[in-house]
Amino acid sequence: xxxxxxxxxxxxxxxxxxxxxxxxxxxxxxxxxxxxxxxxxxxxxxxxxxxxxxxxxxxxxxxxxxxxxxxxxxxxxxxxxxxxxxxxxxxxxxxxxxxxxxxxxxxxxxxxxxxxxxxxxxxxxxxxxxxxxxxxxxxxxxxxxxxxxxxxxxxxxxxxxxxxxxxxxxxxxxxxxxxxxxxxxxxxxxxxxxxxxxxxxxxxxxxxxxxxxxxxxxxxxxxxxxxxxxxxxxxxxxxxxxxxxxxxxxxxxxxxxxxxxxxxxxxxxxxxxxxxxxxxxxxxxxxxxxxxxxxxxxxxxxxxxxxxxxxxxxxxxxxxxxxxxxxxxxxxxxxxxxxxxxxxxxxxxxxxxxxxxxxxxxxxxxxxxxxxxxxxxxxxxxxxxxxxxxxxxxxxxxxxxxxxxxxxxxxxxxxxxxxxxxxxxxxxxxxxxxxxxxxxxxxxxxxxxxxxxxxxxxxxxxxxxxxxxxxxxxxxxxxxxxxxxxxxxxxxxxxxxxxxxxxxxxxxxxxxxxxxxxxxxxxxxxxxxxxxxxxxxxxxxxx
Ligand code: FAD
Ligand code: SF4
Numbered sequence: 001x002x003x004x005x006x007x008x009x010x011x012x013x014x015x016x017x018x019x020x021x022x023x024x025x026x027x028x029x030x031x032x033x034x035x036x037x038x039x040x041x042x043x044x045x046x047x048x049x050x051x052x053x054x055x056x057x058x059x060x061x062x063x064x065x066x067x068x069x070x071x072x073x074x075x076x077x078x079x080x081x082x083x084x085x086x087x088x089x090x091x092x093x094x095x096x097x098x099x100x101x102x103x104x105x106x107x108x109x110x111x112x113x114x115x116x117x118x119x120x121x122x123x124x125x126x127x128x129x130x131x132x133x134x135x136x137x138x139x140x141x142x143x144x145x146x147x148x149x150x151x152x153x154x155x156x157x158x159x160x161x162x163x164x165x166x167x168x169x170x171x172x173x174x175x176x177x178x179x180x181x182x183x184x185x186x187x188x189x190x191x192x193x194x195x196x197x198x199x200x201x202x203x204x205x206x207x208x209x210x211x212x213x214x215x216x217x218x219x220x221x222x223x224x225x226x227x228x229x230x231x232x233x234x235x236x237x238x239x240x241x242x243x244x245x246x247x248x249x250x251x252x253x254x255x256x257x258x259x260x261x262x263x264x265x266x267x268x269x270x271x272x273x274x275x276x277x278x279x280x281x282x283x284x285x286x287x288x289x290x291x292x293x294x295x296x297x298x299x300x301x302x303x304x305x306x307x308x309x310x311x312x313x314x315x316x317x318x319x320x321x322x323x324x325x326x327x328x329x330x331x332x333x334x335x336x337x338x339x340x341x342x343x344x345x346x347x348x349x350x351x352x353x354x355x356x357x358x359x360x361x362x363x364x365x366x367x368x369x370x371x372x373x374x375x376x377x378x379x380x381x382x383x384x385x386x387x388x389x390x391x392x393x394x395x396x397x398x399x400x401x402x403x404x405x406x407x408x409x410x411x412x413x414x415x416x417x418x419x420x421x422x423x424x425x426x427x428x429x430x431x432x433x434x435x436x437x438x439x440x441x442x443x444x445x446x447x448x449x450x451x452x453x454x455x456x457x458x459x460x461x462x463x464x465x466x467x468x469x470x471x472x473x474x475x476x477x478x479x480x481x482x483x484x485x486x487x488x489x490x491x492x493x494x495x496x497x498x499x500x501x502x503x504x505x506x507x508x509x510x511x512x513x514x515x516x517x518x519x520x521x522x523x524x525x526x527x528x529x530x531x532x533x534x535x536x537x538x539x540x541x542x543x
Contacts, residue, residue, distance in 0.1 A: 027120065027121035027122060027123070028053060028054060028055050028120050028121070028122045028123075029050065029053035029054050029122065029123055029124070030048075030049075030053070030054040030055075030122055030123065030124045030125070030126045030151075031054070031055055031057050031116065031117070031120055031122035031124075031125050031126070031148075032045050032046060032049060032054060032055065032056045032057065032126045032127070033045075033057055033058075033113070033125055033126065033127040033139075034056055034057065034058045034085070034089075034127070035058075035109075035127065035128070035130060035131070035135070036058075036060075036064065036078045036081070036082050036302070037078075037131045037301055037302050037303055037427050038127070038128045038155070038303045039081055039082065039084075039085040039259075039302050039303040039304055040156070040157060040259075040303040040304070040306070041085075041088055041089070041092065041259065042156065043128060043153070043155075043156070043303070044128070044153035044154055044155075044156055045126045045127055045128055045153045046094070047153070049094065051093060051094065051095055054095075054126075055095050055096070055097060055120060055122075056089055056094050056095065056096040056097070057096070057097050057098075057113075057116055057120075058082060058085075058086055058096065058097075058098045058099070059098070059099035059104070059106070059109055059112040059113070059116075060079060060082065060099060060100055060101040061106060061107065061108050061109040061111075061112055062101060062107055062242075063107050063108040063109070064078070064109065065078075065243060065246075066243075068417050068420045068421035069246060069247060069370075069417075069421050070243070070246060070421050070422075071246065071247050071248035071386075071387070071390045071421060071422050071423070071424070072239050072240070072243060072246050072247070072248045072249065072250050072390075073248050073249075073250060073253055073255070073389065073390035073424050074248075074390055074421070074422075074423065074424050074426060075239050075243055075246065076232070076235050076236055076239050076250060076253055077253075077255050077257065077298060077302070077390070077424050078302070079101070079235045079238070079239070080228075080231055080232040080235045080257045081257045081258070081302050081304065083098075083100075083231050083234075083235065084231055084257050084258045085258075086098045087231070088258070088259075097116070099112055101238060101242065102238070102242070108138075109135070109138065110138040110139075110141070110142055113138075113139070113142045114142050114145065114146070117142060117143070117145075117146035117148055118146065122148055123148070123149070124148060124149045124150070124151055125139070125142075125143050125148050125149070125150045125151070126150075126151050126153065127139070127150070127151075127152060127153070128152065128153055128154075128155040129152050129155055129162065131301075131427045131428060131429050132427070132428040132429065133346075133347075133350035133351050133354075133428075134351075134428075155303075156306060156308075157300070157303050157305075157306040157307060157308075158306075158307055158339075158340060158343060159184065159187075159188055159307055159308060159311075159336060159340055160184070160187075160340050160344070162343065162344060162347040162348075164344075165180075165340070165341075165343070165344025165345075165347070165348065166344070166347070166348055168180065168183060168344070169344065169348055174449075175345065175446060175447060176449065177337055177338060177341045178202070178203065178337075180337065180340070180341045180344070181202070181203075181333060181336065181337035181338075181341070182202055184336050184337065184340060185197060185202070185336070188311075188336065190311055190312075190315055190332060190336055191315060191318075191328070191329060191332060198318075198325065198329075199325040199329065203329070203333065204278065204325060204326035204329045204330055205330070205333075207278055207279065207326040207330075208278050208279065208281040208282055208326065208330045209281070209282045210279035210280055210282075210283065211283055211461060211462050211463075212280065212283050212285055212464065216285050216288070216464055217280055217283065217285055217288060217291060220273070220276075220288070220290070220291060220292065221272040221273060222290075223265070223268060223269070223272075223273070223290055223295050224264055224265050224268035224269075225254040226254050226255065226256050226257065226261050226264075226265075227254065228253055228254075231257075232253070232257055236250050236253065247370050247387060247421070247422065248386075248387045248388070248390055248422070249387065249388055251388075252388055252389055255295075255298055255299070255390075255424060256298075256299050256304065257304075258304065259304045259305070261299075261304075262296070262299035262300075262304035262305040263305065263309075265294075265295065265296060265299060265305075266294075266296060266299075266305060266309070266310060266313055267313075269294040269295070269296065270313050270314060270317045271317075273290075273292040273293070273294065274292075274294075274314060274317060274323060274327055274328065274331060275321075275323050275324065275327055276292045276327065277292045277293070277294075277327040277328075277330060277331050278324060278326035278327035278328075278329075278330040278331075279326070279327075280292055281330050281394075281395075282395050282462060283395070283462055283463065284378075284382075284393070284395050284396050284399075284400065284462065284463040284464075284465075285463060285464045286377070286381045286463075286464050286465050286468065287381065287385075289385045289389055289391060289392075289393075290391075290393070291393060293393045293394070294331070295391065296310060297425035297430075298424045298425040300335075300339075300425075301425050301427045301430065307335050307336070307339060307340070310335055311332050311335050311336050314328050314331050314332055315328065315332065334394075339430065342429070342430050342433040342434060342437075343429050343430065345433045345437065345447060346428070346429040346430070346432060346433050347429070349433075349443070349446070350432075353432060353433070353436055353437070353442075353443060354413070354416070354432065354436070355413070356412070356436065356442045356443050356444070357411065357412050357413075357442055358441060358442055358443060358444030358445070359409070359440075359441055359442070359444075359451075359495065359498075361406075361409040361410060361411055361412060361440070361442075362409065362411050363408050363409045363410045363411065363531060364410070364411070364414060364535065364536050365405070365410050365411075365414040365415060365418055365536065366408070366410075366534040366535075366536060367536050367537055368380075368383065368534075369383060369401070369418050369422075370418075371383075371387075372384040372386075372387055375469075375470055375471075376404075376469065376471065376482075376483055376484075377465040377466070377468045377469035377470075377471075378400050378459055378463065378465040378466075378469070378484075379400060379401065379404060381465060382396045382400045382401055383401065386401075386422055386423070387422075389424075390422070390423055390424035391423065391424060391425075392423070395462070397419070397423075397434070397439070398434075398438065398439055398452060399452065399454065399458070399459070399462070400459070401419075402415070402419075402435065402439035402440065402452075403439075403452065403453065403454060403484070404483075404484065404487070405439075405440065406439060406440050406441065406451065406452070406453065406491070407453065407484065407487035407488055407490070407491045408487055408530075408531065408534065409491075409494070409531075410440075412435070412436050412440045412442035415435060415439075415440060416431070416432060416435045416436055416440075419431050419434075419435045420432075420435075433447060438452065439452065449504050450499075450502070450504045450505045451495075451499070451505075453488060453491055453492075453508075454484075454488065455473070455476075455482070455484055455485040455488035455489070456471070456472075456473030456474075456482035456483075456484035456485040456488070457473050457474065457485065459473060459484060460473040460474075466482075469482075471483065473485055476488075476489050476519075476523050476526070477519070477522045477523055477526050481526055483530055486523060486526045486527050486530060487527055487530065489512075489515075489520075489523045489527075490523055490524060490526075490527035492508070492509055492511070492512050493512065493520060493523070493524065496509055496512060500512070
């Protein structure tokens with residue numbers, strides 16, 4: 001006899017019970033592994049499914065929530081979406097074994113799968129490509145150990161397969177998103193007319209950089225919210241009990257957790273916010289968590305919504321409602337351009353990307369990243385909202401939390417772990433390139449042509465936090481010096497050898513020449529004092 005916990009569907013509720021099952025006498029044909037970010041009922045892995053011979057298999061493994069000290073909303077979202085997906089599979093008649101948290105002895109997905117392969121003795125394991133290099137290694141090991149073949153099916157939630165990207169990248173001197181984006185537009189025909197880009201330009205980036213006026217961005221339509229149903233509330237209880245010391249709160253949890261909800265969220269975005277998405281794409285403002293952003297990344301990354309659906313909906317709205325091209329192209333560029341690009345890069349450069357540290361940065365991550373307790377208004381507001389919602393929009397991630405870490409010289413792997421833990425949409429294939437490549441320059445410029453560095457002056461220009469801050473973004477030294485500004489000039493000095501002769505950065509570094517040696521020394525002293533002050537207290541437990 002084998003004791004196996006099974007998830008049973010009951011109305012809109014999912015209950016877990018432990019049942020005793022005999023060791024199957026007839027081995028099954030295919031075990032279809034459905035990972036937490038492959039929640040797609042139209043998945044290619046299910047295409048040849050035969051309920052008389054095959055079995056779907058899903059598992060909640062504690063390590064998935066603890067390998068990084070995950071935000072409560074991130075854990076809740078994954079578990080709730082998985083449980084809703086389990087119910088949808090059962091409703092459609094798929095036989096499923098579901099191992100729920102707390103009902104099985106396994107710490108990791110690998111351990112649980114080892115046991116499942118022994119128990120079910122399938123001829124073959126079927127799945128989509130896992131979202132992390134490490135998990136792919138684990139599945140390779142599990143299937144080899146059990147002597148089971150592993151068939152990986154294309155993930156239709158993306159436009160391109162990782163192999164397509166690798167082919168495109170072969171022999172290229174420069175790995176630049178813009179080149180990929182044009183290729184992707186041509187290949188897919190998205191926003192193309194007679195072989196030319198719609199609007200006669202590939203890119204309306206220059207029209208995506210407006211800053212809000214002094215009074216802020218004004219009234220912005222609120223995004224569609226999804227009030228937690230019974231399954232989500234059950235998961236919230238589990239998370240509050242089992243992961244009570246994890247960062248973040250769940251009071252505002254309203255993310256879409258099913259494919260239907262994700263579709264509603266998309267429709268709401270297209271109608272209410274896409275028309276204004278373009279101009280304020282690069283802006284940020286206090287107490288404005290969403291601005292005109294879509295909030296679709298989490299649903300897309302879970303597999304609830306495909307990139308093709310999202311892009312085609314935006315293109316369709318452009319055609320039928322004559323939406324501004326700068327908004328539609330700006331949005332499509334993020335999905336068809338950036339999202340597909342970072343995924344391709346991830347599979348091209350892993351595993352060594354994870355350990356790179358081109359700028360030799362070794363500072364620890366300050367405590368306030370986990371608490372929001374800092375006197376810097378921009379970081380305080382962004383991190384408080386991150387803890388509240390598990391969300392910050394792109395420019396806040398890149399130019400507030402990411403920028404501060406880069407300027408401070410935080411070890412890339414420490415900030416990578418933070419980003420992977422703290423956002424509801426965090427999955428490694430998209431998080432790692434954005435953090436280690438784009439934000440921290442840890443790969444020495446393989447992904448980003450130059451480091452994204454700026455002083456407090458930039459934050460003053462693009463956002464609305466500085467008037468509410470005790471610091472002065474114009475000052476690099478003195479009592480009111482803005483830490484971003486101090487660290488910016490310190491960064492330029494520390495990395496002058498590397499960047500002052502580089503054609504893309506020389507101009508920025510040239511400003512150093514205007515400063516007297518005394519001023520430069522005063523900046524270094526101020527930066528050193530700041531680094532000492534921000535050293536972690538060891539009071540925050542992050543694992
Ligand atoms: P919108 O602004 O509405 O953009 C639309 C969609 O475009 C997003 O939903 C997303 O799918 C895609 N997109 C936009 N920018 C990027 C990008 N740079 N890379 C890949 N896709 C993009 N995105 C994640 O999905 N998971 C992460 O863990 C993640 N970590 C990031 C870390 C850093 C340091 C940075 C700079 C960016 C990160 N991003 C990540 C990319 C981007 O910030 C988020 O996708 C976006 O903020 C999600 O909010 P949204 O859905 O409202 O996006
Ligand atoms: Fe942030 Fe500096 Fe502005 Fe304060 S003054 S809000 S720390 S950029």
